[in-house]
Amino acid sequence: MTLEYWTYLFVGVTFAIYLGIAWMSRVKDTKGFFIAGGGVPAPANGMATAADWMSAASFLSMAGLISGMGFAGGVYLMGWTGGYVLLALLLAPYLRKFGHYTVPDFIGGRYDSSTARLIALLCAIFISFTYVVGQMKGVGVVFSVFLGVAPAVGVAIGMAIVFVYAVFGGMKGITWTQVAQFWVLITAFLIPAVAISLKLTGSAIPSIGLGSQVLESVDPARPFLLDKLSLINEQFGFSKYTEAYAANGGWNKLNVFCVCLALMAGTAGLPHVIVRFYTVKSVKAARWSAFWALLFISMLYLCAPAVAAFARYYMVDEVAGLNGSTETELPEWYDKWSELGYIAWVDFDGDGKVAFTNNLTDEVAPIGVALDADGNEQKVDVQPNELMRILKVPAETRQELIEDADAWLAANGGTADGGAAAKATLLGMGAAHHPDRDIIVLATPQMAELADWMVAFVIAGGLAAALSTASGLLLVISSSVSHDLYYNMMNPQASEKQRLLVGRVAIGVALLIAGYFGINPPGFVGEVVAFAFGLAAASFFPAIVLGIFSKRVGTVPAVAGMLVGITFTAFYITTQKADVILLNPEIAEAIFGPKGQGLREPWFYGINAQGIGTVGMLLNFIVTLGLTPLCKPPSDKTKALIDSVREPEMAGEGLDIETADIH
Amino acid sequence: MTDTDQPTSGPPTPADPEAVAEALKRYWRSNVTIMVVLLTIWAIVGLGCGILFADKLNGFSLGGYPLGFWFAQQGSIMTFVLIILTYCILLNRLDKRHHDELEQIKKQSGGAA
Numbered sequence: 001m002t003l004e005y006w007t008y009l010f011v012g013v014t015f016a017i018y019l020g021i022a023w024m025s026r027v028k029d030t031k032g033f034f035i036a037g038g039g040v041p042a043p044a045n046g047m048a049t050a051a052d053w054m055s056a057a058s059f060l061s062m063a064g065l066i067s068g069m070g071f072a073g074g075v076y077l078m079g080w081t082g083g084y085v086l087l088a089l090l091l092a093p094y095l096r097k098f099g100h101y102t103v104p105d106f107i108g109g110r111y112d113s114s115t116a117r118l119i120a121l122l123c124a125i126f127i128s129f130t131y132v133v134g135q136m137k138g139v140g141v142v143f144s145v146f147l148g149v150a151p152a153v154g155v156a157i158g159m160a161i162v163f164v165y166a167v168f169g170g171m172k173g174i175t176w177t178q179v180a181q182f183w184v185l186i187t188a189f190l191i192p193a194v195a196i197s198l199k200l201t202g203s204a205i206p207s208i209g210l211g212s213q214v215l216e217s218v219d220p221a222r223p224f225l226l227d228k229l230s231l232i233n234e235q236f237g238f239s240k241y242t243e244a245y246a247a248n249g250g251w252n253k254l255n256v257f258c259v260c261l262a263l264m265a266g267t268a269g270l271p272h273v274i275v276r277f278y279t280v281k282s283v284k285a286a287r288w289s290a291f292w293a294l295l296f297i298s299m300l301y302l303c304a305p306a307v308a309a310f311a312r313y314y315m316v317d318e319v320a321g322l323n324g325s326t327e328t329e330l331p332e333w334y335d336k337w338s339e340l341g342y343i344a345w346v347d348f349d350g351d352g353k354v355a356f357t358n359n360l361t362d363e364v365a366p367i368g369v370a371l372d373a374d375g376n377e378q379k380v381d382v383q384p385n386e387l388m389r390i391l392k393v394p395a396e397t398r399q400e401l402i403e404d405a406d407a408w409l410a411a412n413g414g415t416a417d418g419g420a421a422a423k424a425t426l427l428g429m430g431a432a433h434h435p436d437r438d439i440i441v442l443a444t445p446q447m448a449e450l451a452d453w454m455v456a457f458v459i460a461g462g463l464a465a466a467l468s469t470a471s472g473l474l475l476v477i478s479s480s481v482s483h484d485l486y487y488n489m490m491n492p493q494a495s496e497k498q499r500l501l502v503g504r505v506a507i508g509v510a511l512l513i514a515g516y517f518g519i520n521p522p523g524f525v526g527e528v529v530a531f532a533f534g535l536a537a538a539s540f541f542p543a544i545v546l547g548i549f550s551k552r553v554g555t556v557p558a559v560a561g562m563l564v565g566i567t568f569t570a571f572y573i574t575t576q577k578a579d580v581i582l583l584n585p586e587i588a589e590a591i592f593g594p595k596g597q598g599l600r601e602p603w604f605y606g607i608n609a610q611g612i613g614t615v616g617m618l619l620n621f622i623v624t625l626g627l628t629p630l631c632k633p634p635s636d637k638t639k640a641l642i643d644s645v646r647e648p649e650m651a652g653e654g655l656d657i658e659t660a661d662i663h
Numbered sequence: 664m665t666d667t668d669q670p671t672s673g674p675p676t677p678a679d680p681e682a683v684a685e686a687l688k689r690y691w692r693s694n695v696t697i698m699v700v701l702l703t704i705w706a707i708v709g710l711g712c713g714i715l716f717a718d719k720l721n722g723f724s725l726g727g728y729p730l731g732f733w734f735a736q737q738g739s740i741m742t743f744v745l746i747i748l749t750y751c752i753l754l755n756r757l758d759k760r761h762h763d764e765l766e767q768i769k770k771q772s773g774g775a776a
Contacts, residue, residue, distance in 0.1 A: 066736070074713060074735030082709045085743045089698050089705075089750055207737055211727040224727030242732040244718040257714050264709075284758070287751040294747050298740050305736040549695075646691050648758050 006456035007146050014184050014460045015161055018467070021180055022165030022173040040175055042285040046292025048178035049276040051185065051468035053084070053297055055131065056138030058304075059185060059465035064440030066308035067315070070233070070241040072251045073308065077301050079263025081294065087268040088290040092277040094548045096286055097645045102476070103271050103540055104484045110547040111555045112638055114489060119562055121484050123539045124271045128473045128480075129514065130532040131272075135470035136518025139463060141438065145340060146459050152519045158467060159515040166471045166478075166511070167504050174471045175279060181464040186299055188461020192445040192454050193303045196310045199448055201225055206306035218320075229309055232316050234369040236323065237358035237382040241312065251608070258611030265617055266533030269540035272472040275479070283649040311440045314447035316356060322387070325354045333446035341390040341398050343435035346405045346426065348386055348419025355383035360433050362420035384418065385433055392430035470514070474507050481506040531573050534609070538565035538616025546624060551642050554634045557627035565620030569613055575599045576609040679772045686768060690761045697753050701746050708734065708742040 040048070058080065066073030098106050104124055108117025136155050143154020165173045190206075197209030200218055213222045223231075230240040239246030245253050267273075276293075277286050318324045322334065322345075330345070337343045345354050348362075359365050359382040368380040390398050400408045413421030427433070442462060445455045482503035487494050494502070539562050546553045578588035578600060585595075592599045602608055604615060634642075712720060717731030725733050 071717070071732055071735060074732075074739075077736055078709050078713050078739045081740045081743050082705065085705050085746055086702075088747055089701060093754075208726075210737075211725065211733070213727065226727050226729070226732070242721065242729045244721055244731050244735075253714065253718075257710065260710065260714060284755050287754060291744075291747045291751045294744050298744050301740050302737060643687075646694075647687060648690060648761055 003452040003455055004147065006453045007459050010453075010456045010460040011147070011463060014180075014464060017180055018161060018177045019164060021176045022169045025172045025176045026168045040279045040289075042280055042288040043292045044179050045175070045276065045280045045285070045289035047182040047296055048175045048279075049273060049289065049293035050296035051178040051182040051464070052276060052472040053080075053273055053293065053469075054185060054300055054465055055469035056135050056462065056466035058300065059189065060138055060141075060441050060462050061438050063304045063307040063311065063444075064437035066305055067311045067440050068434065068437055069250065070239065070312075071244045071246075072256055073305070075256055075260040075263060077305065079260045080267055081297060081301055082260070083264040083267025084273075084290075084294050084297065086264055087273065088287075088294070091268060091544055091548070092274060092290065093283065093286065094645045095274055095544070096277045096283065097647070097649055098641075102480055102484055103269070103274060103544065104480060105488070107540070107543050107547065107558075108484070108488070110638065110641065111543070111558050112635065113555045113559065116543070116555065116559050116562070117484065117488070119559065119566070120540065120543070121480055123535055123566070124480050125477060127269075127532045127536055128271060128477045129510075131270075132470050132473045132477075132510070132514040133517040135466040135473070136514050138466040139470075140518055142442070142459055142462050142466070145336065145342075145442070146456075155515050155518040158463070158470075159511055159518075162467055162471050162474065163508065163511055166474050166507050170503070171275075171279060171475055174475055177471070178468045181468040182296065184464040185461040185468070186296065188457045188459075188464070189300050189307075189441075190303060192448070192450055192458055193307050193310075195450050195454065196444065196448045197306060200310060200313070206303045210306040210309055225309060225313075229312055231371065232313070232318075232321075235380065235382075236316060236356065237365070237367040238316070239358075241309065252606070254605065255608055255611050258607050258614040262537045262611050262613030262617070263533055265537035265541040266613055267536075269536035269544070271480070272469075272476045275476060276472075307441065307444055311444045311447065314444070315435075315440075322354045322356050326352055330354070331447065333443045336446070337436075337439045337443060339402060341393070341402060342439045344388045344390045344401055344405065344431075345386055346388060346401065346409055346419070346422070348384060348409070348415065348423055350409075350415030350419070351383075354386060356387045356435075357382045357385045359384050362418045362423065384423075387435050388426065389432040389434060389436045390426070391436060392432075393426065394429060397429060474510050474514070477510040478503045478506040481510075531570070534569045534573060534613030534616060535566060537613035538569040538620055541617055542620040542624060546621075548642070548645060550628075551639055552633055553624060553628050554631050556631045557624045560627055561620040561622075561624030564623045565616040568619055569616030572604060572612045572616075573609045576602065576612075679768060682768045682772070683765065686761065686764050690757065693757055694754070697750065697757070701750055705743065705746055709739045713739045 062073075062076050065076060095103070095106055098109065102124065104117050104120035107120040108114060136158065139158035140151035140155045143149045143157065144151040147154070149157075165177050169177070193206040194204055197203055197206040200214055201209040201212040202215050203209035203212050210225060212225060214225050214228060216222060219228060226242050230242055233239065233241050239250060245251070245256070251259070277290070280286050280289050314321050316323060322330070325331075334343065334345075338345070347353075349355075357368075359367060362384055364381045364383055366379045366381050368382040369377050370380045372378045390401055393401070397408070409415065409419060409422050412425055413419065442458060445458055482499050486502045487499055491498075542565065543558050543562055546558065574582070575592050578592050579585045579595070582588045582591070588600075589595070594600070604612065607615060712731070712734040714735070717735055720731035720734060721729040723730040728737070
């Protein structure tokens with residue numbers, strides 16, 4: 001059986017399972033629709049939360065990022081798991097006690113203000129949309145690469161599946177489908193990780209393999225895997241894999257710290273995971289399900305760095321990897337991804353050998369380090385990098401490059417000047433100076449030459465990760481629209497039936513919009529993810545924390561804090577990513593001046609766009625706490641509300657049974 | 664959704680409201696203490712060992728791992744799981760103690776009346 005058939009088989013079977021589960025758990029009432037009737041067992045809720053949490057980004061992109069970044073890639077691991085701890089300890093128990101479905105609802109209720117509610121609502125919808133679009137794009141990539149289907153058709157198939165189980169099953173259908181998706185995605189991630197770990201180090205546990213010596217078949221000297229990686233990296237001018245805050249490129253300590261904290265606080269404010277704490281029946285079960293969820297999440301997060309390191313070896317190494325390969329030696333996985341422009345070798349110097357290096361100039365430079373026969377470090381020459389990503393290059397040029405890169409090179413300046421002219425042309429057209437990072441996870445099983453069925457299973461896993469997160473987010477959008485906007489702000493007399501209808505229509509419409517952007521991703525999708533986290537950190541997080549732990553903070557300071565946090569963060573990210581956010585480099589230049597100068601360099605202590613949410617959050621706290629003594633305290637009603645949120649729930653109390661007639 | 668209409672602070676039998684308020688205050692204080700301690704560990708391991716001191720810790724090694732790297736990519740995650748586990752166990756125990764205490768108060772004031 002070929003890879004394609006295996007892929008059809010696994011994707012088909014898993015999709016059939018999701019639909020079957022959705023049919024068995026369809027619902028009729030708002031409670032079942034929005035919080036699954038509040039009666040999901042803790043471990044199952046933990047699995048669903050884990051599937052919700054682990055998006056296409058966790059599954060497809062994270063290991064690739066770590067692979068390229070080495071040590072600094074840890075911010076994603078720590079940021080996303082550490083954020084979960086903040087959520088479970090600081091926010092979730094109290095939001096659950098408050099007893100409403102959404103974050104905007106809490107902020108609106110606690111600060112007794114529809115302005116606050118509206119700000120939170122807009123943020124929640126913006127964040128959720130950014131996320132869903134990313135998931136849909138992931139679905140499109142998987143389908144187009146492995147099933148030879150146009151991305152648009154892939155996205156449409158994914159939309160149809162999510163539509164069926166989200167619209168009919170609501171939270172209940174989504175929860176049980178996510179339980180299935182969790183198993184698909186976690187096995188799909190672990191099986192190849194274990195297989196490669198065995199192959200490279202002989203250890204069946206990837207976390208241990210990562211810290212072990214490589215097998216003799218890999219390197220007769222049997223160095224530690226990480227030491228070997230550091231050596232390989234240095235040989236081609238990259239910084240040591242494990243080195244913190246390397247001098248040649250990479251993030252400094254301040255940036256790593258800020259990005260990590262922004263991810264932590266931002267994740268804690270992500271609406272689709274908070275709602276998960278409502279779907280179990282007692283507070284005890286809510287706590288246990290938080291534990292189960294992080295335990296399940298950690299299964300993937302502890303393996304991802306191992307996968308990242310294994311992939312790095314297969315990318316950079318001279319023997320097993322790409323460096324030094326000739327055209328005929330290039331592995332099969334390379335061909336697969338180069339057909340679509342995710343990775344493209346352009347032989348700028350015409351020596352017929354691949355160079356994947358950190359030398360971004362046009363000439364050989366002595367920036368590498370290697371060990372000589374006596375084990376002393378020696379400077380070595382590093383060839384200019386020749387591996388590019390050409391996804392954003394205009395379609396015509398891309399086609400020429402994919403079909404015959406050498407011919408294109410000859411026609412565009414040739415190799416006489418080391419390909420300098422051709423390279424400049426290519427970079428000017430939007431090519432990147434490295435291969436696409438999203439290919440790592442999907443390509444690793446092929447890199448390690450694992451069986452076709454394993455590769456196919458990873459593909460099904462990637463789809464599971466994308467679909468589970470997409471459905472959770474769509475439900476949040478739907479409940480925000482139906483509950484916060486329609487029921488609380490527009491039509492408080494709405495009946496159960498009307499709210500359910502609005503909820504379903506909202507999911508459908510949200511899905512169509514997300515699908516449209518998934519097929520035609522605006523260039524800024526990747527950049528906007530930084531926005532989503534930064535915004536969640538700078539808006540929700542301080543408002544919720546102070547709302548629970550302070551009885552003194554009133555409406556005006558909270559709203560002012562949120563506005564300052566959001567404005568600062570949004571403005572900073574816009575100045576940094578002006579080209580893509582304003583959609584046009586010329587407009588960007590007219591407003592903020594030329595690229596890399598003044599406002600368009602990281603003007604706040606060199607902090608990058610991903611980390612600025614931390615500063616926004618601090619500003620929010622400062623403004624809110626600074627204004628608090630000057631403004632009037634909350635009403636007695638609000639104080640009573642805070643008291644009630646702080647009281648423990650009745651142990652083992654079941655939620656209302658009156659709405660439990662499900663089916 | 665209005666599961667607040669049976670508040671834990673107001674048991675159906677008349678109880679000494681001051682004793683109840685006192686018990687609640689104690690509960691909240693223990694709750695905050697547990698949270699602060701666990702979040703301190705969270706910050707020291709995650710932000711401290713994983714980021715602020717990672718370059719120094721990289722001078723030591725754990726098997727084939729430089730220690731700072733291990734904290735950033737493995738140790739912090741393991742610690743986070745343990746933090747949530749501890750939180751679950753401690754808070755569930757605290758809840759139970761609080762409920763027992765309320766029962767006690769209820770009984771005592773029932774006897775007094």
